[in-house]
Amino acid sequence: MPEQKTWFITGANRGLGAAIATAALNAGHRVAATARNPETVTAALGDSPNLLALPLDITDDAQADAAVAAAVDRFGSIDVLVNNAGYGQLGVFEETSMSLIRKQFDTNTFGTMNITRAALPTMRAQGAGHIFTITSISGTVGVVGSGTYSASKFAVEGWMESLALELAPFGISATIVEPGYFKTDFLDTSSVAYGDIVVDAYAEESAQFRRSQDEMNHQQVGDPAKLAAALLTLAEIDTPPLRFTAGADAVHVVGEIVLPKRQSDLDTWRDLSSSLA
Ligand SMILES: NC(=O)c1ccc[n+]([C@@H]2O[C@H](COP(=O)([O-])OP(=O)(O)OC[C@H]3O[C@@H](n4cnc5c(N)ncnc54)[C@H](OP(=O)(O)O)[C@@H]3O)[C@@H](O)[C@H]2O)c1
Numbered sequence: 654m655p656e657q658k659t660w661f662i663t664g665a666n667r668g669l670g671a672a673i674a675t676a677a678l679n680a681g682h683r684v685a686a687t688a689r690n691p692e693t694v695t696a697a698l699g700d701s702p703n704l705l706a707l708p709l710d711i712t713d714d715a716q717a718d719a720a721v722a723a724a725v726d727r728f729g730s731i732d733v734l735v736n737n738a739g740y741g742q743l744g745v746f747e748e749t750s751m752s753l754i755r756k757q758f759d760t761n762t763f764g765t766m767n768i769t770r771a772a773l774p775t776m777r778a779q780g781a782g783h784i785f786t787i788t789s790i791s792g793t794v795g796v797v798g799s800g801t802y803s804a805s806k807f808a809v810e811g812w813m814e815s816l817a818l819e820l821a822p823f824g825i826s827a828t829i830v831e832p833g834y835f836k837t838d839f840l841d842t843s844s845v846a847y848g849d850i851v852v853d854a855y856a857e858e859s860a861q862f863r864r865s866q867d868e869m870n871h872q873q874v875g876d877p878a879k880l881a882a883a884l885l886t887l888a889e890i891d892t893p894p895l896r897f898t899a900g901a902d903a904v905h906v907v908g909e910i911v912l913p914k915r916q917s918d919l920d921t922w923r924d925l926s927s928s929l930a
Pocket of ligand 1: 665709712787788790837
């Protein structure tokens with residue numbers, strides 16, 4: 654039986670967050686499960702003495718501080734922070750207004766930083782902790798229709814890489830989790846957003862993209878419970894990875910497309926790239 658830890662999870666009322674909270678509770682851990690509406694946490698997870706449901710919109714600095722304080726007050730520590738809350742702002746760039754792009758970054762990027770900033774003093778004082786941040790396979794590669802979402806997740810990946818180095822001396826680990834397609838509400842109209850500008854030149858492409866995403870809604874192959882179990886495994890090891898690619902589809906994209914393309918561009922242009930001094 655692993656040591657009982659306190660998990661602090663954002664967006665814990667549905668999807669991956671609810672699955673991770675459920676797995677942590679079932680393993681006997683204490684869970685501060687946060688959501689914009691905490692009643693939806695209790696509705697999803699039930700009642701347990703190890704569960705504390707807290708209100709948290711991750712874009713709200715004051716709520717982030719208050720949620721961390723309430724979790725520490727109740728459980729005495731935050732051992733594992735799971736930055737899970739987020740959504741997909743999909744659609745081609747020219748059909749997406751700057752206000753929607755800013756909103757995407759406010760949640761996926763700055764919101765994730767917000768809650769991490771709130772939790773770090775507790776973890777540093779403990780001299781221990783593990784931060785999981787759920788990015789996406791879209792945090793490793795850009796494809797048509799996901800530039801805004803990808804940008805918000807690529808930004809988080811760069812930040813997490815630096816953070817991992819900054820926090821290692823304090824005994825705090827950081828792991829980027831890059832899921833492929835998992836069966837959640839991610840592509841449901843209750844979560845996903847599309848562009849708000851119509852540019853006729855993209856009409857056909859946009860319609861086809863939207864159809865393909867709608868068809869995939871709730872049909873994704875990835876099992877949130879299995880991803881949750883994987884995180885519980887990673888939380889128990891001494892030297893967790895910086896990156897964990899989640900799902901066979903994501904492994905294929907990183908292994909067969911992202912890394913080979915990067916290596917091939919580097920090799921093809923090595924001489925010119927290296928001749929600039
Ligand atoms: N499912 C996939 O295929 C997939 C693939 C790659 C990455 N991801 C990432 O996985 C994470 C979880 O998504 P999911 O698949 O579980 O989708 P989901 O079922 O739509 O759940 C999204 C969660 O994020 C919460 N959320 C959104 N904005 C928030 C905010 N400002 N403050 C607090 N909570 C907020 C939602 O809360 P409400 O209920 O209040 O809306 C909900 O709990 C996201 O970061 C997503 O980008 C998912």
